[in-house]
Amino acid sequence: MSDHLYEQLLATTTGLLLLTAVLQVWGRSVTRAIRLLAIQGLALAGLVLVVGLHGGERQAPPVALLVLLVKAVAMPWAMARSARLIDQTKEAGSLANPAVELIGAAGLTLLAYAISGPLLGGQADPAAQAAPVGFSLVLLGFWQLLIRRSALTQLVAFLLIDNGIATIAFLTSGGLPLTIELGVSLDVLLVVLILGVLVVRMHEEQGHIDITELRELRD
Amino acid sequence: MTPDRLAALVDVGLLAQALLGALAVLFAVVVPRRVRNAASGSALVAVGVAGAITGVAALLGAPAAGLRIPLALPLAGPMDPMLLAPDRLGAVFMAIAGMVVALSALFGIGYAHGAAASRTGWTAFAVFAVGLQFVPAAADAVTFLLAWELMAGGSTVLLLADHAVREPVRRATLWYAVMTHLSFLLLLTGFGILAAAAGGTSWATMAGAGLGGPVAGVAFVLLTAGFATKAGLVPVHVWLPRAHPEAPSHMSAAMSAAMVKMGVYGIMMVVLRLLPEGPRWWAVLLIALGAGSALYGILQASVQSDLKRLLAYSTTENVGLVVAAVGIGVLLRDSGQDGVAGVAFLAALLLAVSHAAFKTVLFLGAGSVLHATGERDLDLLGGLASRMPWTATAFGIGAMGAAALPVTSGFVAEWALLQALVHADARADRLVAVVMPVTMAVVALTVGLGLLTFVKALGIGFLARPRTRAAADAHEAGITMRAALAVGSLLVLALGLAPGPVSVALAGAVPAGGVSTVAGTGLVLDAVGVVLHPVGLTLLLLAILVPLVVVNVVLARRHPRRDVGLAWGSGGERTSPRMEYNATSYAEPLVRVFGSSLQATRSVEVVRHEQSPLLVSQVAFTQETVDVVEERIYLPAARRAERFGDLARTVQNGSIHRYVGFSFAALVVVLVVLALW
Numbered sequence: 001m002s003d004h005l006y007e008q009l010l011a012t013t014t015g016l017l018l019l020t021a022v023l024q025v026w027g028r029s030v031t032r033a034i035r036l037l038a039i040q041g042l043a044l045a046g047l048v049l050v051v052g053l054h055g056g057e058r059q060a061p062p063v064a065l066l067v068l069l070v071k072a073v074a075m076p077w078a079m080a081r082s083a084r085l086i087d088q089t090k091e092a093g094s095l096a097n098p099a100v101e102l103i104g105a106a107g108l109t110l111l112a113y114a115i116s117g118p119l120l121g122g123q124a125d126p127a128a129q130a131a132p133v134g135f136s137l138v139l140l141g142f143w144q145l146l147i148r149r150s151a152l153t154q155l156v157a158f159l160l161i162d163n164g165i166a167t168i169a170f171l172t173s174g175g176l177p178l179t180i181e182l183g184v185s186l187d188v189l190l191v192v193l194i195l196g197v198l199v200v201r202m203h204e205e206q207g208h209i210d211i212t213e214l215r216e217l218r219d
Numbered sequence: 220m221t222p223d224r225l226a227a228l229v230d231v232g233l234l235a236q237a238l239l240g241a242l243a244v245l246f247a248v249v250v251p252r253r254v255r256n257a258a259s260g261s262a263l264v265a266v267g268v269a270g271a272i273t274g275v276a277a278l279l280g281a282p283a284a285g286l287r288i289p290l291a292l293p294l295a296g297p298m299d300p301m302l303l304a305p306d307r308l309g310a311v312f313m314a315i316a317g318m319v320v321a322l323s324a325l326f327g328i329g330y331a332h333g334a335a336a337s338r339t340g341w342t343a344f345a346v347f348a349v350g351l352q353f354v355p356a357a358a359d360a361v362t363f364l365l366a367w368e369l370m371a372g373g374s375t376v377l378l379l380a381d382h383a384v385r386e387p388v389r390r391a392t393l394w395y396a397v398m399t400h401l402s403f404l405l406l407l408t409g410f411g412i413l414a415a416a417a418g419g420t421s422w423a424t425m426a427g428a429g430l431g432g433p434v435a436g437v438a439f440v441l442l443t444a445g446f447a448t449k450a451g452l453v454p455v456h457v458w459l460p461r462a463h464p465e466a467p468s469h470m471s472a473a474m475s476a477a478m479v480k481m482g483v484y485g486i487m488m489v490v491l492r493l494l495p496e497g498p499r500w501w502a503v504l505l506i507a508l509g510a511g512s513a514l515y516g517i518l519q520a521s522v523q524s525d526l527k528r529l530l531a532y533s534t535t536e537n538v539g540l541v542v543a544a545v546g547i548g549v550l551l552r553d554s555g556q557d558g559v560a561g562v563a564f565l566a567a568l569l570l571a572v573s574h575a576a577f578k579t580v581l582f583l584g585a586g587s588v589l590h591a592t593g594e595r596d597l598d599l600l601g602g603l604a605s606r607m608p609w610t611a612t613a614f615g616i617g618a619m620g621a622a623a624l625p626v627t628s629g630f631v632a633e634w635a636l637l638q639a640l641v642h643a644d645a646r647a648d649r650l651v652a653v654v655m656p657v658t659m660a661v662v663a664l665t666v667g668l669g670l671l672t673f674v675k676a677l678g679i680g681f682l683a684r685p686r687t688r689a690a691a692d693a694h695e696a697g698i699t700m701r702a703a704l705a706v707g708s709l710l711v712l713a714l715g716l717a718p719g720p721v722s723v724a725l726a727g728a729v730p731a732g733g734v735s736t737v738a739g740t741g742l743v744l745d746a747v748g749v750v751l752h753p754v755g756l757t758l759l760l761l762a763i764l765v766p767l768v769v770v771n772v773v774l775a776r777r778h779p780r781r782d783v784g785l786a787w788g789s790g791g792e793r794t795s796p797r798m799e800y801n802a803t804s805y806a807e808p809l810v811r812v813f814g815s816s817l818q819a820t821r822s823v824e825v826v827r828h829e830q831s832p833l834l835v836s837q838v839a840f841t842q843e844t845v846d847v848v849e850e851r852i853y854l855p856a857a858r859r860a861e862r863f864g865d866l867a868r869t870v871q872n873g874s875i876h877r878y879v880g881f882s883f884a885a886l887v888v889v890l891v892v893l894a895l896w
Contacts, residue, residue: 095876111887115894135890142883146876211875 007126009050014133016043017167018109021140021160025105026098028091033156034079040163041072044170051127051170059178066178067166070185075159075192082196083152086203095212096147108143112136120172131171137164151199151209155192162188225280232273233286233303233356239266240349247341256328259341260699263324263348270317270352277310278724285358299421301365302358306422307728308491309355311568312484315575316355318710319477320348322703326583327469329697330590334380335467344470347373351473354481359421360410367406370481371399374474378466391461398448398458405445406485412438413493425493435494439501442489443508450482452512452542454848456535460519463531464595468586471527475534476578480571483541487567490549491729499650502550506654509543510661512536515816515848517665521672521809522817522844524802526585526595529676530578533621536665537574541567543658544636551639552730554648558746559639561731565744566635568725573628573714577620580707581676584614587700588680591693597676597802602685606693611681613704618673620711623666626757628714631742633666634751635722642747671809679802686796716753718742803842810844818845 020040024033045068052060083089094101112135120131141160148154166184203209220228243262250258277283285304305313327335327344334340350369357363375396382388414420416438417428430438444455451459459479463471486505490497516535523529548563587610588603589595604611620627640659645652685691695701714721719736726734733745741752810819821842828834871877 111890115890118894118896119890139887142879142886145879146883214873214875 006050006054010047010126010130013043013047013050014130014167014171016040017047017163018133018136021137022102022105022109024156024160025101025140025144028094029089030083030091030150030152030156031080031089033091033153034076034083037079037156037159038072038076040160041068041070041076044071044163044166047167048170054127063178063181066182066185070189071159071163074189078189078192078196079152079155082199085200086209088150088152088203088209091148091150091153094147095149101143101147104143104147105140108139109136112139127171131168134164134166134168134171137161137167140164149210149212151195151202151211154211155195155199158195159188159192220280222279222281225276226283228276229273229280229283229305230286232269232276233283233353235269236266236273236349236352237286239263239269240345243345243348244342247338247345252336255338255341256331256336259345260324260328260331263327263341263345264321266345266348266352267317267319267321267324270320270348271314272317273356274305274310274312274314274317275724277305278307278314278728282306285356288362298361299359299419299424301362302421303353303356303362304358305356306358306492308487309357309484311572311725311728312355312480313352315480315572316352316477319473319575319579320351322579322583322707323469323473323476324348325706326472326586326700326703327467329699330469330586331467334383335377335470337380340377340380340467343373343376344473345373347377347470347473347478351477351481355484358423360414360425361420364403364407364410367481368403370478371403374466374470374478375399377470378462380467380470381465385465387461388465391458391465395458395462398455401455402445402448402482405441405448409438409441409445412441422488422492426495429496430494431496435497439489439494439497440504443486443504446482446485446489447508447542448482449479450486450538450542451479451531451535452482452508452539453515453535454852456512456516457846457849457853459535460528460531460846463534463582464525464527468527468582468589471530472579472582472586475531475582476575479534479538480575483538483545483567483571486542487545487564487729490545491564497549497553499550499553502546502553503650503654505546505549506543506658507546509539509541509546510658512539513543513665514539514661517668517672518809518813518816519844519846521668521675522806522819524597524806526588526597526600526676526680527582529597529672530581530585533669533672534574534578536669537570537578537621540633540636540662540665541570541574543662544570544639547636547639547643547655547658548729550651550654551643554651556644557730558733559642559644561726561729561733562635562642562744562746563639564729565722565726565731565734566632566639568729569628569632569635569718569722572721572725573620573632573711576628576707576710576714577617580613580617580704580711581621583700583704583707584610584617587696587704588614588693590696590700592687592689594687594689597679599687600680600685600690601683601687601796601799601801602681602690603693604681606685606691607681607695609701609704610696613708614681615677616708616711618677620715622670622673624670626712626715626753628711628718631715631718631722631751631753633662635742635744636662638744638747638749642749668809671806675802675805679800679805683799684796686799686801716740716757718751718753803840810842816847818847818850819843820845 017040020036024036027033045064048067049060049064052063113132116132116135120128138161141157141164144157144160145154148157199209239262243259243266246258246262247255283304285302288301288303331340346369350366350373353366354363354370357366375392378392378395379388412434413425416430416434417425448455463475466474490501513536516532516539520529520532520536523532544563544567548560548567551560551563585595591607592600594600616627620629623629623633640655643651643655645655717740719740719742722734722742723736735743737743737750738752740754741750743750810817819842824839825835826837828836
């Protein structure tokens, strides 16, 4: 793989990651957010493959396949199933209006670019230079956690943070060994499955999945 | 036995205590309810006896190799191995703890009921007992603090025993838990400073570093504050009058007679072993703390009508005297009077041993009364002497000890303290010239008030006629309880009658020379040139008393007693129980004299007859005394803490978004700070 092609592929995949994240903040449809999550998983798998192949790692294809299966297929499927079961396709409402949401997202992306330079040091490697995308994903995920009310969107936001962390890991250290990636991915998958069930139960018990209503403190 | 054999015995004894403690826990957990008291209690008696034997062996023998605790702690910095190896001072306190644990456990076999007899109850007692006996055996700070926390944890759990039945138990436990943690934190900081400055955690390293200056000063203040909290000295005594009354009585005895002593041990260890070159203000601080506690404690005790609360305040008094004695020793040592200083240190140990003996008896006696009548309010007792002769006799001996009357241990101990005070040479040293007379006055006042207090406790509680049905229906305690009371009283008398051998042994634990024994039992203090021979004195007294009693009896036989009826009694009784002196009325003059420092509030409620306002149908009198320290210092502090807590409540309101927002803000701030660094 030539350097030029490598940079092009890197830019494409990371750009796709950032784009899907911003679109997730922008939109209000839960089903669309889940679809975007699947695309994001695809982009992440591509990123893993590109970085791994360029680095000459033989484990790259299986890791990429794993990421693809877990993040682009299994998790979106589980979440879409939960959403279908409780018939929730639209976000109930946001705590901020769309303009504020997007301005906040833009500000956080800028912040991510501003801080990742000093944090990671001036590395010439194009992969390391793309690392701000990972930081953006983490911050945007947090931002969604803050402004959204539906438990399903919270879950999407949580996965966005996870994707961000994975992106940073792949871009800065050239990827994780297969076993560690396997462990982390399956953990997250388990969390998604459990929370998916929880969301369904919550809807059954209370008739809504708005977490702002959950504020009774218990000892 | 040779010193080396004794040292080997110490090693075996340490191991035996740990194993027997584990056995007690095992019994507590697996043995069925019926025999649990007997099984677990007996194992704990064995733990106590093993502790007492180990303590005595360590006091008389050569330094033992000790018991290594094979525990790897992931601690950074210089760490000496964790070791249990009592030195002579520790040995004294280990023997005290063992003796008290054995007696309380023996008493507990018959006494423990309800939650105190549960699996948790006995397990907690076992953990407490082992921790208590290992505190003075620890040879390094980490082991010490570990044992200290075992002791604190076990006692807290056992203190909670009756929490389901009585509300004050919960409050008392809260106070105790807070104060005991405060104490632990102070100790941790203090030992941390010493360990950092000396480059090691073992006592030997700390003592060998020859620390001085501000570092030693700060460590001394922190450690003294921490140990004072455990010892129940004013102003950190507040947990004591709450926890002792609410704990099961065998536990009160163990806490008051042994656990509180660990605070004393700590203070003595710091000034005698770890930092022996302390400046004079340390001594003045200790004397002020001790004398203040002694006076305040006995003053509060003298006006209490709750028997166990009275005993708890009296503990503050006794511990105050011990610490004052230590302070006097340090001051005299500093002014070059090593001989008299040794007498003061010896007096401190005698006071500690004596207090352990008589306070065990008193608390166990109070437990026996509580067991028999369900009451601990002196105003509702009375007439127990004829119904509970064993308990009454034992309590009487204990009360004599607490009032420092002759033929008991209390007398010997306070006599030694007064010898040190009297024989201090004040001519060369102005500070000594000021401190000694003031301390002597305080000790004298304390002894006087102590006498009043225990005359009240014994007289109102056990003599006269029963004031309530419960007191009239009282029954004698069971066999194990009586055995514990009898052994305890014998110890009080033994130390009072034969102070010589005990003092000679104790003198080996502190820098006190010239202590010897005369005629097998008497005590000779060469440093100050005095002799105490209680057996001789007792024989002399008997020689005078016996003819008197004989004459009296003979005369009484000759003139049989006549019943004199009341002249205008219309067949009524001479006195009814309601006309007797009770605890409140007995202490009334004291409340008047010391009114301002006791802050007593009284109210008299008169209920008039419906038909005529001139006729009174009922008069009720209530009197409450306030713990001034608690009122002025602790309650405002607690209120302020609560206000701070309310502030925190406005920050957290249960909204998940708010919590996520906090994390998010923290993350952004950290990232920005890292980027700007």
